Amino acid sequence: MGKVHLQDIDSKDKKTEFSLVRVKGTWKCKLAKKVNKDTADCVSDAKIFESNTEKGTTWTVVSPIVFTYKVTESRGLLDPSNDTLLFGHITDPQQLEDFKKSIKPVKRFVVVDQEVYKIYGPKLTDYLEVNNVLYKILALPTTEENKSMEMALKILEEVNNFSLDRRTEPIIAIGGGVCLDIVGLASSLYRRRTPYIRVPTTLLSYIDASVGAKTGVNFANCKNKLGAYIPPTAAFLDLSFIQTVPRRHISNGLAEMLKMALMKHLGLFELLEEHGRMLLDTKFQVDNSVYAHSCLQAASRATNIAITTMLEELAPNLWEDDLNRLVDFGHLISPALEMKVLPSLLHGEAVNIDMSYMVYVSKESGLLTEEEKQKIINCMVGLELPVWHESCTMELIQKSLQDRLKHSGGLVRMPLPVGLGQAEIFNDTSCEILCRAYEKWCDELSIPSDKQK
Ligand SMILES: NC(=O)c1ccc[n+]([C@@H]2O[C@H](COP(=O)([O-])OP(=O)(O)OC[C@H]3O[C@@H](n4cnc5c(N)ncnc54)[C@H](O)[C@@H]3O)[C@@H](O)[C@H]2O)c1
Ligand SMILES: [Zn+2]
Known part of the structure; x- marks a missing residue:
């Protein structure tokens, strides 16, 4: 998708530019040149350009979407006293306080690489138990050969059975790049976009797959042919996972x-x-x-x-x-x-x-x-x-x-x-x-x- 420059749209053909202003709970198109962003109560960054020909009307919608995500280093991520894994993605201090005070138990769906689970499973379970989390851990053989839509769908079935609140209960992926990529794609599909958290456990995923926005699975014999550019809400990096990674x-x-x-x-x-x-x-x-x-x-x-x-x-x-x-x-x-x-x-x-x-x-x-x-x-x-x-x-x-x-x-x-x-x-x-x-x-x-x- 190319970048749209507002001036281009306005100057090439005769279009009317509208800003979107919130009026008593609804959004209204107002002529952009009549809206003063500094004084109007609530003006969206989005624009609608309208042009009319004898064939009909064309509305061109420019709707900027901003992604904000954190990449946070945190030693001892599975130490029960470290709450980064559960709350580290929350940026609003008030929201964080509300969550911590809430009597509702924290609910998390965790997908973990099977090999990682063999090593860190007891620590992970202990972490979730001690913190009173209502959880489901799904340990899967997330290998490059299994990096497929079938695996993503398998995850989605389990997510669906667990029933998550997509606004407040991010899916957690713990593993190498393969696990993080598949879970990222599955999350971006579930209810059109469910937040997810990446916890890399290999060096490659620590410095690469965790940092960016790409998700994906292999398809038609091509690497990452199906995927999305949806970053995690947060990536939590703990170098101590790397100690068990094979030398190669x-x-x-x-x-x-x-x-x-x-x-x-x-x-x-x-x-x-x-x-x-x-x-x-x-x-x-x-x-x-x-x-x-x-x-x-x-x-x-x-x-x-x-x-x-x-x-x-x-x-x-x-x-x-x-x-x-x-x-x-x-x-x-x-x-x-x-x-x-x-x-x-x-x-x-x-x-x-x-x-x-x-x-x-x-x-x-x-x-x-x-x-x-x-x-x-x-x-x-x-x-x-x-x-x-x-x-x-x-x-x-x-x-x-x-x-x-x-x-x-x-x-x-x-x-x-x-x-x-x-x-x-x-x-x-x-x-x-x-x-x-x-x-x-x-x-x-x-x-x-x-x-x-
Ligand atoms: N999304 C992105 O931006 C991005 C960037 C780079 C790579 N990738 C993808 O990442 C994948 C490669 O990632 P990878 O190298 O992490 O491979 P991987 O996920 O296959 O993990 C490598 C192996 O290490 C094991 N393992 C993982 N953590 C371990 C730990 N702490 N201790 C012991 N064993 C552990 C896994 O079971 C696996 O056998 C590729 O599919 C690539 O396309 C994605
Ligand atoms: Zn790469």
């Missing part, structure tokens, strides 16, 4: 972090170069070693920068109207690759393979020096991320770029690093460069198939 999944999350570093933050890149291995070893937790302090600092600095840089890119472009998006780096070829080899590559791994190839494209385009290219590849290897894959063929690359061309207004819009920690978007990378980069990429990084993961 830490690397997986580091790939999305590296994406932000390469696109726009040299400091984050240097931090990953220097401390990436330690973050991987400690799983972003404070250990008891002499490095404990620097460990904590590096972990919170890295996650903080990753989230801030991500929010900077997302907040002004929540519905992705602007197709020039740096956050798409690593996401041009990876969706097709990820679906092609499912389940052997994780999301971040596929993203990293895409980024690794693009680094070669940058180098061949004269945007990166050989030394910078090598630094980036070394950093990727240090984070234990794959930098090449035999299924990432030139054919797959070309097909992905053609698909992109179709869905992106006739331009490929390829974000490429131009030096370390900065990037630009290019539309004119030639086939020759793409092929030359591919050859070099394979020459330098391909590994015999018997040594691959």
Whole structure:
């Protein structure tokens, strides 16, 4: 959906502009030029433009919708004395007080990844019991292969049986990106939009899937083909969940972090170069070693920068109207690759393979020096991320770029690093460069198939 500029509407054809003013409980159209927003009692931000031809009337409605959501870090989210999970999404202090004073029990529907439930189920149950919550926990195998409409409908059936007040009882999703994406979509469908809360339990979802507005499920063999841009009312982030995430999944999350570093933050890149291995070893937790302090600092600095840089890119472009998006780096070829080899590559791994190839494209385009290219590849290897894959063929690359061309207004819009920690978007990378980069990429990084993961 493109942005509508009021002046455009007014000037191109003869239209009458109306403001909407509330008069005794009803809304009335009033000629916009006669309404003074500063003095009138209640004027909506919405507008209605009316034009009349011999065929009839056209009403053009401009109705701005504002999304407000919180991304809150909170250690000890499942500590019974921490009420963030139950009330942290409420922004109005009066409403918060009313809720806390109310004798009506708090009611929550919680969807949790089955594997997460195995580890944190007792703590979660205890948390809800101690806080007298009327609850239903639905533990589901929310894997990439199950990321489907069927799973979303299964959740919706249970939500419907539980019967929620959609204004005051947000659905809570606890798990990795898959769980958060499915529950987000289900919530956006239930009664047209039921608020939901994201609690990420993997590194990737902590810094990426929790921060933005996208929900989705796979469909017709395509990643996230069905989905909505409906942000959660809040995302509550607790790094301690990450301690039980398998090592490979830490690397997986580091790939999305590296994406932000390469696109726009040299400091984050240097931090990953220097401390990436330690973050991987400690799983972003404070250990008891002499490095404990620097460990904590590096972990919170890295996650903080990753989230801030991500929010900077997302907040002004929540519905992705602007197709020039740096956050798409690593996401041009990876969706097709990820679906092609499912389940052997994780999301971040596929993203990293895409980024690794693009680094070669940058180098061949004269945007990166050989030394910078090598630094980036070394950093990727240090984070234990794959930098090449035999299924990432030139054919797959070309097909992905053609698909992109179709869905992106006739331009490929390829974000490429131009030096370390900065990037630009290019539309004119030639086939020759793409092929030359591919050859070099394979020459330098391909590994015999018997040594691959
Ligand atoms: N909405 C968005 O903006 C957005 C952004 C990035 C990625 N995504 C989506 O996120 C998905 C990938 O997310 P992911 O990497 O979190 O994968 P995931 O949800 O599949 O979780 C990875 C694995 O870790 C397990 N797990 C989760 N938390 C754990 C914990 N604390 N301890 C032990 N095991 C745990 C899960 O059971 C699963 O096996 C993809 O489907 C991708 O499309 C969405
Ligand atoms: Zn991604």
